[in-house]
Amino acid sequence: MINETEILAAISEEMSHCSLSNEWLEKKRLAESYYAGDLPRPPETLGRSGVVSTDVADSVEWIMPPIIESLSGKSVKFRPMSAQDEAQADLETQFTHFVFSEDNEGYMALYSAAKDALMSGAGIMKVCYDDTPERIVENYNGLEEPQLQALLGDPMVEVTEIERSETEGTSVTAARIIKQGKVVVEAVPPEEFRVCDDHRGGDLKDARFVAHTRRRTASELLAEGYDPDAIEDAQDYHLDRESNPYSYVDPHNDESQKLLAVTEAYMQMDINSDGIAELVKVVCLGESDPSVILDIEEVPAIPFVSVQAIPKPYSPFGVSVFERVRQIQDLKTAILRSTMDSFYQNTNKMKVVQEGQVNLDDLLTTRPGGIIRAKGHNAVMEIGGTPMGQEAFQLLQFADEQKRSRTGVSADAAMHNQLVSNESAHAVERVMSASEMLVGLIVRNIAETGIRPVYRLIRDNLVRYHNGTVPFRFKGQWINVDPSRWGDRSRMIVTVGAGASEEQQKMGALQQVFAIQKEMVATDPMQAMVSPKQMYSTLADFVELNGLGDCDQFFLDPESPEGQQMAQMKQQQAQQQQQQAMQDQQTQLQMQQMALDAQQKVAQAEGIKAQATMQNGQLKAQIDAMKASHQNEIDQMKNQIAAAKEAGQQRFNVQKLQTDAALKLTELELSAKRDLNRDVADNQGAVNGSGRPTEGSTAGESSTG
Numbered sequence: 001m002i003n004e005t006e007i008l009a010a011i012s013e014e015m016s017h018c019s020l021s022n023e024w025l026e027k028k029r030l031a032e033s034y035y036a037g038d039l040p041r042p043p044e045t046l047g048r049s050g051v052v053s054t055d056v057a058d059s060v061e062w063i064m065p066p067i068i069e070s071l072s073g074k075s076v077k078f079r080p081m082s083a084q085d086e087a088q089a090d091l092e093t094q095f096t097h098f099v100f101s102e103d104n105e106g107y108m109a110l111y112s113a114a115k116d117a118l119m120s121g122a123g124i125m126k127v128c129y130d131d132t133p134e135r136i137v138e139n140y141n142g143l144e145e146p147q148l149q150a151l152l153g154d155p156m157v158e159v160t161e162i163e164r165s166e167t168e169g170t171s172v173t174a175a176r177i178i179k180q181g182k183v184v185v186e187a188v189p190p191e192e193f194r195v196c197d198d199h200r201g202g203d204l205k206d207a208r209f210v211a212h213t214r215r216r217t218a219s220e221l222l223a224e225g226y227d228p229d230a231i232e233d234a235q236d237y238h239l240d241r242e243s244n245p246y247s248y249v250d251p252h253n254d255e256s257q258k259l260l261a262v263t264e265a266y267m268q269m270d271i272n273s274d275g276i277a278e279l280v281k282v283v284c285l286g287e288s289d290p291s292v293i294l295d296i297e298e299v300p301a302i303p304f305v306s307v308q309a310i311p312k313p314y315s316p317f318g319v320s321v322f323e324r325v326r327q328i329q330d331l332k333t334a335i336l337r338s339t340m341d342s343f344y345q346n347t348n349k350m351k352v353v354q355e356g357q358v359n360l361d362d363l364l365t366t367r368p369g370g371i372i373r374a375k376g377h378n379a380v381m382e383i384g385g386t387p388m389g390q391e392a393f394q395l396l397q398f399a400d401e402q403k404r405s406r407t408g409v410s411a412d413a414a415m416h417n418q419l420v421s422n423e424s425a426h427a428v429e430r431v432m433s434a435s436e437m438l439v440g441l442i443v444r445n446i447a448e449t450g451i452r453p454v455y456r457l458i459r460d461n462l463v464r465y466h467n468g469t470v471p472f473r474f475k476g477q478w479i480n481v482d483p484s485r486w487g488d489r490s491r492m493i494v495t496v497g498a499g500a501s502e503e504q505q506k507m508g509a510l511q512q513v514f515a516i517q518k519e520m521v522a523t524d525p526m527q528a529m530v531s532p533k534q535m536y537s538t539l540a541d542f543v544e545l546n547g548l549g550d551c552d553q554f555f556l557d558p559e560s561p562e563g564q565q566m567a568q569m570k571q572q573q574a575q576q577q578q579q580q581a582m583q584d585q586q587t588q589l590q591m592q593q594m595a596l597d598a599q600q601k602v603a604q605a606e607g608i609k610a611q612a613t614m615q616n617g618q619l620k621a622q623i624d625a626m627k628a629s630h631q632n633e634i635d636q637m638k639n640q641i642a643a644a645k646e647a648g649q650q651r652f653n654v655q656k657l658q659t660d661a662a663l664k665l666t667e668l669e670l671s672a673k674r675d676l677n678r679d680v681a682d683n684q685g686a687v688n689g690s691g692r693p694t695e696g697s698t699a700g701e702s703s704t705g
Helices: 004-015 019-036 055-071 083-101 106-120 145-152 218-223 228-233 321-347 360-364 390-407 413-419 425-465 500-523 532-545 561-647 651-689 695-704
Strands: 076-078 123-130 134-143 157-165 169-178 182-188 193-195 209-217 259-269 278-285 292-298 304-307 350-353 380-383 470-474 477-481 492-494
Touching: 004 209, 004 259, 004 278, 004 292, 019 055, 019 106, 019 193, 019 321, 055 106, 055 321, 055 390, 055 425, 076 083, 076 425, 083 106, 083 182, 083 425, 083 470, 106 123, 106 182, 106 304, 106 321, 106 425, 123 425, 134 145, 145 157, 145 169, 182 425, 209 218, 218 228, 218 259, 228 292, 304 425, 321 390, 350 360, 390 425, 425 492, 500 532, 561 651
Parallel strands: none
Antiparallel strands: 076 492, 123 182, 123 304, 134 169, 157 169, 193 209, 209 259, 259 278, 278 292, 350 380, 470 477
16 A cells, blocks of 8 residues: 555656646746736837737737626526426526525636636636534623533533623633535636646546645644644745745744645545555645645545636647737737837937037937027938838737737727728628627637536535535525435536627527517417417526526516416416306306297297187187077077967966976076186186286186176
8 A cells, every 4th residue: 555655755756747837837927927018028228118018918808708798697507317307407507506606706716717718728716615614703691500501512612711700690702613514616826736747638537637736824724624743843835836935924923824835636546556546635735845644535526627718639728818919919019119219219300410510518408499509500410210100000900900810809899890891781790790709719618618517516516515405596486405415417508698799689589589479379379389488488588698687587487386376376267267258158048048938938829819819709609609599499488488378378387388498598508608618718728838828818708707
């Protein structure tokens, strides 16, 4: 098994083979001099122009806004692995972005790394998990004895001072230890970082050796649990590659603030002698020649990311904008200095003086309207070259065009419009689009080489090391997120913007898409091509593209709990309205049927009435005829009775005839009345069956009576 001495020797050997890192650092320092306007250096000749063109600084600052604007938002999204995984992928995307931008100073980390990439070819970002306990001092006053005992029994509280008072109770000063780790995202300065020369490619996850050296206080190292004796004896105060070494004074009274150079070396090493190298993290004191190992452990991944604006194949460091613009700054500086020197010389030309003919004191004193005493008219003559004018401006314009073609940025967009003033509006758009494409490519490179692996490392650290749940607002609802329960996810997508014109085109396209969606829904609400979720996605993209923040501020997500509840309410209302409409329609049909039945019954009753009236008339005529016939018989009997009386028949026969006549008359009347009642009853039944009584039946009954 490898011992500590062999490990330190291996680290020292690897440190000596990081010449590319040293060259990268020197490039950054040179770029900083150009950025600050210190280079090209002014001429040593007195009286010559020392003006410097700041093209490096201008180019870097012009490119920074689209980088920060495009990548500060949710530029990286985790893609779902299945249809059931869409909500989880969205949750992981938003929570990872929260950790990057709000739980850390993600903006400044991105800004620093992107600027290093533009200046020196690469910017380094580090993503790790910090589980160092946090110590918070708390003061308690007026404690009673049970409260004091509870405080003393808390294993996470370290009581440092107790004061007892008979009047004010017990006062306690304690330090509470909070063990709550977090994912840390930070930018690493180039002078603190090294990578082995034989590493090929910009992705550092496969590098054989990577080291990060920085100064840390003894207090920080002790808080992380490192060996106190090693820290006390250490004397490594400075970083080997600092340009301006820190004037460090060893504090004799407070050893906790002693600054030490601490190196975190990530290297492939067979520490368990099984023939297979493991990725280990070695924490040691010192840099190029480390002295003491504080800790060594096996780790799952290298926590560093190389952010590159213009990647260079098979190299951990890319091409910088400084390298693309350096010659332009040198050229423009030379042109400006020559122009200014020409202007100065034209203003104060050199003079040829005849010796002994001119008062040199008057000649050396230059003032408006001054007098030069001379013995002859031609005693003083001016000499000088032709001043530089239009030619210098043409050269400067040419240099600016070269800078724009190399970086995609320029000082004044109006100049580009002026160059294509004789062309159509599409020609202007082509020129601007070509420039924006160059800047957009730089933004895309930084997103792919920097932001994408950073988000992957953030998620991996959350899954590996985070314990417990975290309250998090997701789609309008507060939920408890436990990253340790997240599964494997390897699919990621990067979305970045490229320029103002492209954003305008996207916004116009989204407006057209939304108009088509609205028209399709209005034409056929039951169509299957556009859903509420798709319309919400269109609006969400439009809101995000305009930089208005979260879409939930303006629109309700149909898949959120509130959206689903609102959809259920709308569905219930629609069902109720449909049922009410069906009931109203059924009631209207019933009323129409009842009206039709009533009309039919009225018509039937009228027919029955007419038939009954006709039948009653016929029956009345029959009764009248029967009455007339019976009346004739009665009259005949009366005549016979009268004849019998007149003939003087016996009284008995007369009474018998009268009795027979009365019986016969009664029988006839009863028979006629019975027939009449039967017909009237039949007519009355027919009328009652139609639902309405008729006047004919009443008339028949009264007539019969």
